[in-house]
Amino acid sequence: MNLLYTLPMIASLIGALLCLVRIEKFEEVISIIVSSSTAIFSILILFLPNVSNSFLFLDGISKIMILIISFVYTMTVIFSTTFLKYIDEPLFQKRFYYLLLNLFAFSMFFSVSVNNLGLVWVGIEGTTVTSALLVAVENDESSIEATWRYIIIVSSGLVISFISNIFIYAATGTLDISKLLTTNSFSGLLSLGSMMAIIGYGTKAGIFPMHTWLPDVHGKAPAPVSAIFSSVLLPVALYAIIRIMQFTPALYVKNFTLVLGFLTVIIAASLMAVQTNYKRLFAYSTMENMGMALIGISLGGYAFVGVFVLIISHAFAKSSTFFLSGNLLSRYKTLKIDEVTGVAKRMPSTAYTLLFDAMAITGMPPFGTFFGELLIILVLLSILPIEWTLLLVGFLALAFISMNFKVGKMIFSESDGKKMDRKRVGTIVPIIGTLFSLATIFFIPFISKVIK
Amino acid sequence: MNDFFMLIGFSEILIVILMQWEVYVTKIVKTFSVGSYIISVFLFYLSFVQHSYLVLALAILTAAIRGFFIPNFILRRLARDPWRERESKPTMGTAFSIIISLVIAIFAYVLYDMAMLNFVGILSGAIPIALVFQGAFLIMSRKNTFIQLIGYMVMENAAFLFTGYLFPDLPFTVEAGTVLDLIGIVMISGIIMRMRENSPKKSDGFDELRG
Numbered sequence: 321m322n323l324l325y326t327l328p329m330i331a332s333l334i335g336a337l338l339c340l341v342r343i344e345k346f347e348e349v350i351s352i353i354v355s356s357s358t359a360i361f362s363i364l365i366l367f368l369p370n371v372s373n374s375f376l377f378l379d380g381i382s383k384i385m386i387l388i389i390s391f392v393y394t395m396t397v398i399f400s401t402t403f404l405k406y407i408d409e410p411l412f413q414k415r416f417y418y419l420l421l422n423l424f425a426f427s428m429f430f431s432v433s434v435n436n437l438g439l440v441w442v443g444i445e446g447t448t449v450t451s452a453l454l455v456a457v458e459n460d461e462s463s464i465e466a467t468w469r470y471i472i473i474v475s476s477g478l479v480i481s482f483i484s485n486i487f488i489y490a491a492t493g494t495l496d497i498s499k500l501l502t503t504n505s506f507s508g509l510l511s512l513g514s515m516m517a518i519i520g521y522g523t524k525a526g527i528f529p530m531h532t533w534l535p536d537v538h539g540k541a542p543a544p545v546s547a548i549f550s551s552v553l554l555p556v557a558l559y560a561i562i563r564i565m566q567f568t569p570a571l572y573v574k575n576f577t578l579v580l581g582f583l584t585v586i587i588a589a590s591l592m593a594v595q596t597n598y599k600r601l602f603a604y605s606t607m608e609n610m611g612m613a614l615i616g617i618s619l620g621g622y623a624f625v626g627v628f629v630l631i632i633s634h635a636f637a638k639s640s641t642f643f644l645s646g647n648l649l650s651r652y653k654t655l656k657i658d659e660v661t662g663v664a665k666r667m668p669s670t671a672y673t674l675l676f677d678a679m680a681i682t683g684m685p686p687f688g689t690f691f692g693e694l695l696i697i698l699v700l701l702s703i704l705p706i707e708w709t710l711l712l713v714g715f716l717a718l719a720f721i722s723m724n725f726k727v728g729k730m731i732f733s734e735s736d737g738k739k740m741d742r743k744r745v746g747t748i749v750p751i752i753g754t755l756f757s758l759a760t761i762f763f764i765p766f767i768s769k770v771i772k
Numbered sequence: 773m774n775d776f777f778m779l780i781g782f783s784e785i786l787i788v789i790l791m792q793w794e795v796y797v798t799k800i801v802k803t804f805s806v807g808s809y810i811i812s813v814f815l816f817y818l819s820f821v822q823h824s825y826l827v828l829a830l831a832i833l834t835a836a837i838r839g840f841f842i843p844n845f846i847l848r849r850l851a852r853d854p855w856r857e858r859e860s861k862p863t864m865g866t867a868f869s870i871i872i873s874l875v876i877a878i879f880a881y882v883l884y885d886m887a888m889l890n891f892v893g894i895l896s897g898a899i900p901i902a903l904v905f906q907g908a909f910l911i912m913s914r915k916n917t918f919i920q921l922i923g924y925m926v927m928e929n930a931a932f933l934f935t936g937y938l939f940p941d942l943p944f945t946v947e948a949g950t951v952l953d954l955i956g957i958v959m960i961s962g963i964i965m966r967m968r969e970n971s972p973k974k975s976d977g978f979d980e981l982r983g
Binding site: 411438440442443446448449450453456459464467468471472475476479480482483484487490508509512584740 | 887888890891892898902904907908911917921924927928930931934938939950956957959961962963965966967
């Protein structure tokens with residue numbers, strides 16, 4: 321029975337190993353098969369009872385995380401089959417790309433399934449090891465520099481979370497998540513450990529002030545890699561913070577988290593207004609959404625449901641957005657917003673899907689992100705004076721205007737008339753992602769039931 | 773026991789200050805190796821005092837991975853490109869960086885005393901915290917990727933020292949997992965360093981890497 325819960329991990333690991341077989345296109349086929357099977361397994365796991373043993377801890381939160389990872393993983397693999405053709409002189413052969421992608425998925429499945437905070441740390445650090453080279457696939461100076469920054473900043477941040485694990489262990493005598501969730505011990509050391517964990521894992525989740533790697537990496541990584549980073553890697557880091565917040569009762573830790581979330585939204589929204597590079601614009605949007613999720617995590621209650629609705633809907637919409645950014649790059653050969661004109665005429669499917677995605681990631685109704693943010697804001701309103709809520713909504717509005725104005729400009733501006741190669745780009749996967757993002761609203765009661 | 777820990781801790785801080793002094797990467801790597809061996813000696817001693825096989829295993833892992841394997845891996849990489857051995861343009865001068873290192877050590881002690889001592893309850897806990905800051909400073913003050921990697925591992929060593937002394941019964945799987953991850957990070961970093969120096973495609977996208 322317990323084996324069923326490990327199927328996504330096992331499948332992705334087997335997929336990674338099979339990528340070493342030297343048969344033409346075998347790595348693509350096998351990766352599509354294993355990633356799709358993880359998506360099926362994740363649905364199956366969703367309806368299985370929760371499990372807690374010496375190795376695994378899977379409650380509703382873990383199950384939803386596995387579901388998001390597996391779906392975005394599948395979409396990324398399928399999209400990669402089209403996109404990789406447009407990378408000139410890639411860093412390594414395609415089979416190594418898929419090998420690393422499968423290992424990356426494995427490390428994320430591992431992180432959200434294990435019953436030990438120390439192993440969660442190992443898994444999250446493992447995501448850095450497996451994903452670093454994926455960032456540098458395009459094999460130019462700036463992408464390699466971005467990769468190095470990613471490794472050094474994120475790993476340094478994770479040292480802080482390693483020390484936090486030590487503090488948590490010293491305060492409670494265990495790192496087992498199941499035991500920590502039932503422990504009643506409260507001490508200053510536990511709170512100190514929790515705050516350090518929030519900073520450490522926050523580095524990986526793109527939380528201010530340790531977010532600096534995020535726009536650089538998202539700006540330089542190939543589109544499918546940016547998509548999986550933005551949609552699931554960052555929420556996996558937030559997962560560790562969620563677990564820690566679940567067993568930390570101290571009010572000042574929650575306030576600390578709330579302040580970090582607020583600052584993240586403010587900084588990200590402000591920087592979105594001045595972006596001239598569309599991939600960096602989407603990266604700051606991810607940061608803004610992670611900031612909102614952090615606010616929801618600190619508030620708890622219905623805001624917690626809002627966090628998961630936001631994370632799920634954002635994952636699908638943002639992965640689609642980054643996939644489409646790959647389409648734009650392959651056609652226009654530039655990342656500059658001003659140089660991308662007349663997308664609606666040149667690439668109508670990409671244009672209109674991107675328009676809907678831009679709305680989705682900035683929380684426009686009827687997308688799930690709107691309802692997620694609404695739930696968080698309603699709880700915030702009941703706790704803090706209205707001025708704070710208005711401040712937050714003001715910055716969300718700034719992010720909304722910045723994103724939709726800039727995306728609208730790329731889509732509806734007059735084409736400059738330059739001739740461009742008509743390359744085959746993948747629009748089916750982004751369209752499916754956008755539809756999933758929209759469909760999230762129908763599952764809000766179910767999500768609420770699962771995470772309880 | 774506490775005196776021994778203090779001695780080890782202070783020698784580790786001294787070792788990092790020595791690293792700040794150096795401009796030759798090989799010497800910094802070798803100094804780091806010495807620092808790792810010192811930590812493993814401490815863990816050996818601790819394992820005998822506590823009669824713990826797990827701490828003994830940890831000591832062996834520390835000596836093998838942090839003391840021997842990682843420094844050797846980096847030195848072999850350096851041997852291929854001897855021109856990379858000297859850091860030509862550090863972010864700040866040697867004298868200034870040593871002064872800052874000392875200030876950081878004092879700052880870490882004050883910070884620990886004010887914010888953490890009440891919770892942790894052990895005065896010598898300030899040493900690993902000072903080491904974490906020193907490692908972070910080494911990363912910030914140097915541009916050479918090998919030295920930045922050493923800075924990261926100094927931070928890791930500090931965490932290990934902290935664990936070994938204060939909480940030696942931390943689950944071994946966690947410790948072993950940490951070591952495995954470190955190997956992974958070092959291997960990947962080795963590849964990235966090589967690529968960084970020999971990148972085939974030039975790029976004008978550096979202005980965009982501003983965080």
